[in-house]
Amino acid sequence: MLNNLPDFHSRLLSWYHQNKxxxxxxxxxDPYSIWISEIMLQQTQVNTVIPxxxxxxxxxxxxxxxxxxxxxxxxxxWEGLGYYSRxxxxxxxxxxxxxENLGQFPEHRNELKKLPGIGDYTSAAIASIxxxxxxxxxxGNIKRVFAxxxxxxxxxxxxxxxxxxxxxxxxxxxHDDPGSYNQALMELGALVCRPQKPECGKCPVSSHCTAFKSxxxxxxxxxxxxxxxxxYHIAVGVVIRNKKLLITRRPENGLLGGLWEFPGGKLENNExxxxxxxxxxxEETGLNVTPVEHLTTVKHAYSHFKIKMDxxxxxxxxxxxxxxxxxxxxxxxxxxxxxxxxxxxxxKFISKLKKWQGLAS
Numbered sequence: 001m002l003n004n005l006p007d008f009h010s011r012l013l014s015w016y017h018q019n020k021x022x023x024x025x026x027x028x029x030d031p032y033s034i035w036i037s038e039i040m041l042q043q044t045q046v047n048t049v050i051p052x053x054x055x056x057x058x059x060x061x062x063x064x065x066x067x068x069x070x071x072x073x074x075x076x077x078w079e080g081l082g083y084y085s086r087x088x089x090x091x092x093x094x095x096x097x098x099x100e101n102l103g104q105f106p107e108h109r110n111e112l113k114k115l116p117g118i119g120d121y122t123s124a125a126i127a128s129i130x131x132x133x134x135x136x137x138x139x140g141n142i143k144r145v146f147a148x149x150x151x152x153x154x155x156x157x158x159x160x161x162x163x164x165x166x167x168x169x170x171x172x173x174x175h176d177d178p179g180s181y182n183q184a185l186m187e188l189g190a191l192v193c194r195p196q197k198p199e200c201g202k203c204p205v206s207s208h209c210t211a212f213k214s215x216x217x218x219x220x221x222x223x224x225x226x227x228x229x230x231x232y233h234i235a236v237g238v239v240i241r242n243k244k245l246l247i248t249r250r251p252e253n254g255l256l257g258g259l260w261e262f263p264g265g266k267l268e269n270n271e272x273x274x275x276x277x278x279x280x281x282x283e284e285t286g287l288n289v290t291p292v293e294h295l296t297t298v299k300h301a302y303s304h305f306k307i308k309m310d311x312x313x314x315x316x317x318x319x320x321x322x323x324x325x326x327x328x329x330x331x332x333x334x335x336x337x338x339x340x341x342x343x344x345x346x347x348k349f350i351s352k353l354k355k356w357q358g359l360a361s
Contacts, residue, residue, distance in 0.1 A: 015204035016184035031130035075341040089117025129179040136169030141189025147221035235277035236264030241316035248326035273310040286322035300345040
């Protein structure tokens with residue numbers, strides 16, 4: 001453990017106050033705004049989050065307004081940010097707080113953790129930054145800093161290692177200003193103690209770093225190798241009837257929950273994409289269709305798998321919509337497609353769909 005904790009705290013906080021980035025959520029102690037930022041920052045880079053954060057708060061400036069919004073409105077503001085369960089949990093949590101707590105955030109970590117989408121790290125971040133509660137927050141950046149400071153060889157991406165990192169966080173927590181301290185550790189990991197090519201010469205606490213003093217910085221943190229990412233072949237159909245397009249809604253629970261999409265699904269063994277498209281549309285919607293043109297092929301990567309998606313323009317042949325899997329459907333005019341929230345994979349071909357001459361004729 002660190003030998004001179006006061007010196008460590010002093011060096012780290014002095015560096016932070018001089019070098020911290022001017023981020024919009026650092027201009028406030030409002031727990032609602034901090035909550036939104038922390039949820040958006042989960043598994044998402046800061047530069048990506050900033051415009052979403054500003055737009056989201058512009059649309060829903062208070063927890064009351066977020067609670068009164070429809071899920072479609074919330075998902076549309078979140079569209080493209082990914083990990084859509086975060087948006088659904090925000091919506092449900094806002095409704096819960098307005099209904100049961102007069103729109104007020106609980107100040108203590110254990111109460112915050114009762115809200116959907118708020119776990120160990122997020123509850124600690126909100127409690128320390130918004131309410132000055134002396135609780136340690138441990139995210140990926142902080143784990144990397146700790147791994148090098150104490151030469152911890154436990155893999156940072158394995159949950160069984162969390163106990164060791166959390167214990168260290170508690171032992172070296174700065175109680176006088178925990179919000180700034182937690183942010184300082186995160187900022188150190190983001191700007192200096194980076195995963196690749198850390199700038200140890202600029203580190204304010206290198207004199208306390210075991211890995212640096214032993215010349216083994218590049219050996220930390222330890223990371224357990226993941227299995228090869230699987231790839232799935234998908235066939236999707238843009239079904240046209242009377243110049244309107246069929247879109248279906250994904251179940252709220254699960255991947256991309258609540259978003260709209262064009263119907264389709266995985267190919268079976270040795271199945272041709274156009275035939276898979278017809279089969280999947282029949283299974284999901286009950287409609288009989290005929291593919292008339294291959295619009296495009298797109299590729300997209302999710303966190304744990306990749307897809308290759310063949311997209312077909314399909315003419316409606318017969319049948320009435322009877323959903324199996326999707327929870328809702330719409331026949332929409334092409335010009336209103338931007339009113340609906342779609343997954344990124346769909347957006348990769350929607351721009352081409354808009355230009356397809358069959359819709360303009």
